[in-house]
Amino acid sequence: MSELIRKTAAELGRMVASGEVSAVEVTQAHLDRIAEVEPKIDAFLHVAAEAALEQARAVDERRAKGERLGPLAGVPVAHKDIFTTVDMPTTAASKILEGWRPPYDATVTRRLREAGLVIVGKTNLDEFAMGSSTENSAYKPTRNPWDLTRVPGGSSGGSAAAVAAYAVPLATGTDTGGSIRQPAAVTGIVGTKPTYGGSSRYGLIAFASSLDTPGPFARNVLDAALLHEAFSGHDPLDSTSINAPVPPVVEAARQADVSGMRVGVIKEFVEGEGYQRGVLRRFTEAVELLESLGAKTIEISCPSFAYALPAYYLIAPSECSSNLARFDAMRYGLRVGDDGTRSAEEVMALTRAAGFGPEVKRRIMLGTYALSSGYYDAYYGSAQKVRTLIARDFEAAFQQVDVLVSPTTPTTAFKLGERVDDPMAMYLADLCTIPSNLAGNAAISVPCGLAEEDNLPVGLQIIAPVLGDDRCYRVGAAVEKALEDRWGGPLLKEAPSL
Amino acid sequence: MSAITRDEVAHLARLSRLALTDEELDHFAGQLDQIIAAVARVAEVATDDIPPSSHALPLTNVFRPDEVRPGLTPQQALDQAPAVEDDRFRVPRILGEEA
Numbered sequence: 001m002s003e004l005i006r007k008t009a010a011e012l013g014r015m016v017a018s019g020e021v022s023a024v025e026v027t028q029a030h031l032d033r034i035a036e037v038e039p040k041i042d043a044f045l046h047v048a049a050e051a052a053l054e055q056a057r058a059v060d061e062r063r064a065k066g067e068r069l070g071p072l073a074g075v076p077v078a079h080k081d082i083f084t085t086v087d088m089p090t091t092a093a094s095k096i097l098e099g100w101r102p103p104y105d106a107t108v109t110r111r112l113r114e115a116g117l118v119i120v121g122k123t124n125l126d127e128f129a130m131g132s133s134t135e136n137s138a139y140k141p142t143r144n145p146w147d148l149t150r151v152p153g154g155s156s157g158g159s160a161a162a163v164a165a166y167a168v169p170l171a172t173g174t175d176t177g178g179s180i181r182q183p184a185a186v187t188g189i190v191g192t193k194p195t196y197g198g199s200s201r202y203g204l205i206a207f208a209s210s211l212d213t214p215g216p217f218a219r220n221v222l223d224a225a226l227l228h229e230a231f232s233g234h235d236p237l238d239s240t241s242i243n244a245p246v247p248p249v250v251e252a253a254r255q256a257d258v259s260g261m262r263v264g265v266i267k268e269f270v271e272g273e274g275y276q277r278g279v280l281r282r283f284t285e286a287v288e289l290l291e292s293l294g295a296k297t298i299e300i301s302c303p304s305f306a307y308a309l310p311a312y313y314l315i316a317p318s319e320c321s322s323n324l325a326r327f328d329a330m331r332y333g334l335r336v337g338d339d340g341t342r343s344a345e346e347v348m349a350l351t352r353a354a355g356f357g358p359e360v361k362r363r364i365m366l367g368t369y370a371l372s373s374g375y376y377d378a379y380y381g382s383a384q385k386v387r388t389l390i391a392r393d394f395e396a397a398f399q400q401v402d403v404l405v406s407p408t409t410p411t412t413a414f415k416l417g418e419r420v421d422d423p424m425a426m427y428l429a430d431l432c433t434i435p436s437n438l439a440g441n442a443a444i445s446v447p448c449g450l451a452e453e454d455n456l457p458v459g460l461q462i463i464a465p466v467l468g469d470d471r472c473y474r475v476g477a478a479v480e481k482a483l484e485d486r487w488g489g490p491l492l493k494e495a496p497s498l
Numbered sequence: 499m500s501a502i503t504r505d506e507v508a509h510l511a512r513l514s515r516l517a518l519t520d521e522e523l524d525h526f527a528g529q530l531d532q533i534i535a536a537v538a539r540v541a542e543v544a545t546d547d548i549p550p551s552s553h554a555l556p557l558t559n560v561f562r563p564d565e566v567r568p569g570l571t572p573q574q575a576l577d578q579a580p581a582v583e584d585d586r587f588r589v590p591r592i593l594g595e596e597a
Contacts, residue, residue: 103574196554210553239560240553310537321514328515330589335580344590349517361518362526365510366533369502372513382540384550389543391551423529424536440554466555 002029009075009169009223016074019063023056023074027118030076034120034167037498041143041152043162045081047121048088052076055118062116072230073116078162078171081122082129083109083214084203088119092205093137094127096327096334096355106203107238108172108214111231120168123158127357128324129179129207131155132429135420136359143416144187146456148497150413153183153429156217160187163217165498170227171217176208177312178409178433180215181445185408185459188447188492190224190476191217193433195466196440197242199228200235208319209240211312211437219492221446221477225253228469244467247442252470256477259294263287263475264401266463267301269432276411278451282458283407286448289482290405290475300397300404304389308435311390313427314370314383315438321367324360327352362423391439398465403475406432408445408459432461441465444472446479447491457491501534502527 004012004026015021031049038044059074079085082092084102091097105113112119126136134142134157142157144150145165152161156173160183163171173180175193184191192215199214206212216227228249235241265287270280291297329335329351330344337350356364370379397404409429419426436443445459460479464471484490504527511518511526518526572585581588 100578103570103577236562240555240557242555304543307540307543310539313533313537314540325515329580331575331587332578333580338581338590340590342590344592345515346517347590349512349515352515353517356516358522358526361514361516361522362529362533364514364516365507365526366530368510368514369506369530369534372510378541379534379537381550382544383537384552385544385548386540387551387554388548391554423533438554 002032004029005033005166007169008220009072009218009226012075012169013071013073016059017063017069023059023118024053026074027052027056027076027120030120030168037165037167040148040498041145041161041165042140043123043142043158043165043167044078044121045091045093045124045139045158046088048119051087052118052120055113059116059118070115071226075117075170076120076168077112077117077227078121078123078159078168079109079112079119080125080156080159080172080174082125082174082205083172084205085109085119085122088122090122090205092128093125093139094355094357094360095138096351098334100333104203107200107235108231109203115230117230123156123162123171125158126155127360128205128320129155129174129176130320130359130363132178132182132426133419134158135416136357138357141416144413145498146188146413150415150456153186153413155179157183159217160184160189160191163189163219164492169218170223172231173215173217174204175213175215175437176211177316177437178430180217181433181443181459181461182409182429184217184445186413186457188457189217189219190221190444190446191215192224192228192444192472193436193442194228194232194469195242195442197240198246198467198469199232200238200241202235202237206323208316209323210319211316213437219490221473221480222250222253225249225473242467247467247469249470249473252474253477255474256481258290258475258478261295261403261475262401263290263295263297264300264397264404265297266305266404266406267299268303268305269406274410274428275407276451276453278453279407279411279458282449282451283460286460286479287405289479293478293482298401300401302393302397302435304386304393305435307386308390308438309427309431311383311386312434312438313366314379315387317363317367318370318380319367321364321371324364327355387438390435394435394439394441394465403471404463406461408432408461412451412454412456412458436463442469442472444476446476448479448483449491500531501538502531
């Protein structure tokens with residue numbers, strides 16, 4: 001195995017820019033690693049070796065011409081297969097889009113290319129990003145590099161597994177209810193949900209438009225900040241994009257200083273049922289660590305967070321039932337049963353029944369129910385009110401503290417198959433992450449140790465106000481630095497099972 | 499009492515344009531009933547005095563300059579179509595027998 005795959009993205013970018021190594025060498029080393037680990041983890045739906053080497057050659061040529069390269073030029077990145085890419089298939093892990101070639105690049109895709117990042121392929125996910133284990137992929141489940149019998153979380157499980165397996169230093173994800181932070185937590189890496197509107201949704205296949213947020217995965221906080229900065233910022237093509245500068249996330253990650261900061265521990269997320277003991281222990285230690293680093297910690301109550309999960313499972317399915325109406329078998333994607341005798345409506349219903357998996361069908365029907373007349377006020381209307389209450393809880397909390405902390409997920413990675421036919425049990429994986437999607441603020445998950453019961457990684461969630469993304473990185477980097485001093489290196493020295 | 503009946507689920511499937519099998523309907527009816535019973539809790543705190551939020555951030559209308567920009571060519575637009583005829587999307591009949 002090449003030593004290049006051990007490097008951080010920041011180091012690789014520096015080495016490529018200085019000419020110490022070529023982008024082609026860096027890319028080839030990672031393609032070799034992908035070939036080695038992919039049979040075990042199944043992180044990718046599509047590996048684009050030729051396209052990747054071509055992009056790498058272009059970076060090397062730019063350098064040879066004397067162009068100044070950006071901090072991530074020549075660094076490999078894995079791209080969640082929910083962003084459109086003109087040169088690679090885009091499926092959202094659904095059979096309804098099998099083999100689809102989009103006619104345009106997502107804004108995030110375009111910005112990766114402009115930064116000179118080398119897209120090595122498209123990663124696996126729960127179909128249309130609906131799920132918490134990547135088992136809802138219509139193609140294959142992805143496995144957790146820490147233990148191949150366990151899930152890598154979801155929905156961005158392919159991206160998380162690829163980074164944790166040292167197949168790539170960086171990956172993209174999307175977070176609608178926790179789909180970046182939860183997989184990052186259970187694979188022992190860093191993942192950020194930026195402020196809603198801070199990263200563009202243009203070309204992101206829509207699941208729940210008021211919640212969907214693109215964000216970065218990396219093995220350390222600084223690398224995540226570099227990728228965050230590379231693809232974020234105002235986009236006129238996304239009408240909900242925030243027209244403001246990207247928060248200074250890279251500077252904050254380098255600063256890594258929490259002295260004098262006020263940190264709130266969310267009471268409701270350490271006292272409830274269903275939390276694994278080892279998860280709570282690592283979390284409590286992380287809070288003590290923050291105090292030892294000079295932060296002031298206090299307990300904060302956010303009473304309406306108890307209603308976040310039910311509100312989310314009304315709002316997200318409602319938006320999904322509307323968004324997924326576009327898959328109508330007429331202009332692109334799968335078409336089933338068009339034998340000349342059936343009507344367009346019958347063909348639509350047959351196509352959608354054949355092309356969508358069970359979780360997508362469940363959510364479309366749940367959303368259709370919640371939005372139907374007679375039930376609208378009781379379900380969707382009430383959920384929207386809970387959304388207001390959650391935003392108010394955050395507002396009150398951030399008047400007292402600079403950041404909030406909680407465990408990222410109640411448990412470590414669960415076994416494949418364990419929750420697949422029990423939707424409510426699956427939904428609980430997002431218990432602590434959902435409030436930030438409903439309120440639109442920023443949050444990050446950083447590794448904070450292993451649970452002693454199962455030796456699996458635990459994530460610390462750090463939550464900041466809207467456009468306070470830099471605070472997530474500042475606190476995350478401080479925790480990371482202190483823990484690495486204690487551990488004598490990163491938590492994820494190697495993917496243990498590979 | 500169940501929150502949702504199998505007949506209601508069959509109706510939802512029709513509204514959602516999902517041609518589900520009987521087995522699927524049986525399966526989903528039980529699961530949806532369980533999920534709806536769990537999420538109905540939101541009504542406990544949703545009192546009349548709370549304004550609803552449809553979105554995380556306060557947004558007013560966002561405008562862009564009304565400028566001509568390149569779009570897709572007919573060839574690009576039709577490239578991934580399931581069926582094409584005379585430079586158009588070919589679709590199954592959209593009117594019923596009674597039309």
